[in-house]
Amino acid sequence: MEQGKHEPPGGLLRIFLDIWPGFGPPLTHSFYMSKLSYYKTMVKGILLLSLVFSAIPAIKAQTSFGITAGYGKSSLTKIQGSIEPFSRYSSRNSFWGGLNARFALGEHGFFLATSLIYNQRGYDYKLQNTTGANNTLKDSAFLQTLNYTDLNLILLKKFSLDERSGFFVGVGPVVNVFVSGKEKISMNYFGNTIPSSTTTKSNLQTGSAAGNYKRIYPSLSVMAGFEYRRFSVAVHYNMPLDYYYIDAGKKLQHSIRSFGVSAGFTLFTSHKGDPVLRERKVFVPKETKEPKVVQPVKIDSTLDTDGDSIPDYKDKCPGHKGTATYEGCPVPDSDGDGVNDDADKCPQVEGPVSNNGCPEFKEPEVPNSPDTIRFTIYFEQAKSELKTTGFKTLDEVVRLMKANPRLVAQFNGHTDAHGSVEANSIRAFSRAAICADYVASFFIERTRLTVAAFSNRKPVADLNDPSVQWKNRRVEILLYQK
Structure with missing residues (x-):
């Protein structure tokens, strides 16, 4: 092998590159070098994520791990230096999914949420002329699909409604790592001389030079949502902090934004160490006192305040004379007609005494x-x-x-x-x-x-x-x- 040159890798690495999404043939020297550079970047990101995951549990925080998936729209934020009408650019559907983790920070409802997400972005560009001479451009379309792996570090604040549900808001940086992409260009002409054409480009170049896609670019994520037990829903807005592509010919800088909704499910939660006491509503007693001994109360069994021969401790009406049948209370008159229920033949209907309490x-x-x-x-x-x-x-x-x-x-x-x-x-x-x-x-x-x-x-x-x-x-x- 000549010094300064690299042969395409073989063995397991070659097979891995063949089957990885977006890494299909042709397996050229430049192709392998760009992918190897990508893997170096990915390894650094995974090591950084592993460091965060391993360091935070060391402070004995409450942790939870889960999965998430979402849908949204991505579109260009701006094209620095472009004079074309922005209406020619439109948004594209985007889908994402991945793993997330949450670590409690103290006792006031703050959490550090980290996630590793596989995300899709891109935009559409359309140019259409209604009239034109033969062999001139009638319309063209440019479709861009980009795949990224995003590392999110979000500071969350939770507002609990009870032990099972609550609202949350969050903001934090996102590291967007380019994985693969595809560009599709379609062109149609007036007349029949020049045929329509469609070109698809899958091996997009990465790097900092013009005409290349940046391997990594930063953005800021803002989110808000609601969770109930293990389930959660949220809305997201991803705002770019830098451009991700520079046009080779026009030197135009492209940046992209996205907006969408997601659903998540917590796989398991660990409450090791000191949990967030306020969130869990756990009562921790400061000290244990000996129970007080209650002295029995002596009852005078001979006391009869109303003199109805029923002692007060058995009398339900100790201030009024009554009978044993009604536990010391007077005989009731349910209908209030002046005839006690014992003598009233119609105790629920008012009537005169002459008719035994029944109506006449x-x-x-x-x-x-x-x-x-x-x-x-x-x-x-x-x-x-x-x-x-x-x-x-x-x-x-x-x-x-x-x-x-x-x-x-x-x-x-x-x-x-x-x-x-x-x-x-x-x-x-x-x-x-x-x-x-x-x-x-x-x-x-x-x-x-x-x-x-x-x-x-x-x-x-x-x-x-x-x-x-x-x-x-x-x-x-x-x-x-x-």
Whole structure:
């Protein structure tokens, strides 16, 4: 081998270069030299990242590791020295993905987030002429796709909502390392003399000279997002701090920016050493004190303040005389009608003492005239629902009252002997009220309708004969002129 020259590598390195994305043939001398230079840069970046990863756990910080992926748009920020309209340049879709790690810094919600990301960038350029002479350029398109490996060092601030979720914002530098790229140029001409052409260039040269892509260029990343347990979403803005390419002919400097969204998932978290106590809400007691011994309280079992023969320690109403049935409290009057519940046959419905606490319904005076019209509606046992025959009867009542505005209606509710006095009083009134409400729904004035309930006090059949009890479960309707 001649001194000063390098032969293309062989063996495993050659196979690796063949299968690595974007490193396909032709395997020329200059190609290998550019890729070897790239590997030197990559090794330095990986060593730097490894140094950061190994140094931070040494301070016993809370750490977490995960994966991330995202989508966004990349476009040119500026072209220094260009006089072309910027509208000819458009953005391109970009995708990225990689690994990330987070290290807690102190106890105030600050973290150092590092990530190694494989990223795509680029832009589109289009020129179009609507008219032109033969053999002149009609339109052209330039498509650029660049692949980078990004090393991010972001300072994050987390604002916790609870132990599982919170918002975060971050800012920090990014080292963008060129991996591979592709340029595609398409040209069309007026007329048929010069055919259309498409040229694709994959082996892009790297270096600091004009016409080459920089191997490394810096940028600044700003982000904000939300995380819940192991999942996170964020928006990113990557602003270039230097150009990444210098046009060989025009000496124009290109810089590129990107904006997008990402989703992440934490694979595992380590809480070794001193965790962020405020974030985890861990209580650390300063000292342990002996529990106080509570002395038992002596109770005077003979004390009876209200003199109801129930000692105070058993009396729920020690200031009022009561009975043992109600644990020392007075007998209640649930409906407030002056009749205690023990003597009230209708404890939930107000009624006079003369009727044992149940309501009284006095039947209004109905003229004993042959002109009085009578109807009867029957009900099922212990029910107040109208049946089909009942609706037909009430429809006839409505028809008669609309035909004669002087007619008034009296609805008298009755029950059989089943059930308590209170239940029968309520049921009798409910049956009569349902009938009156139905009639009133046809715009019959309420002043023409009267409701009364008689429980089982006015039977029309033997209360002790089950076979005829159905006759007592009724509402009698009386129509007369007032």
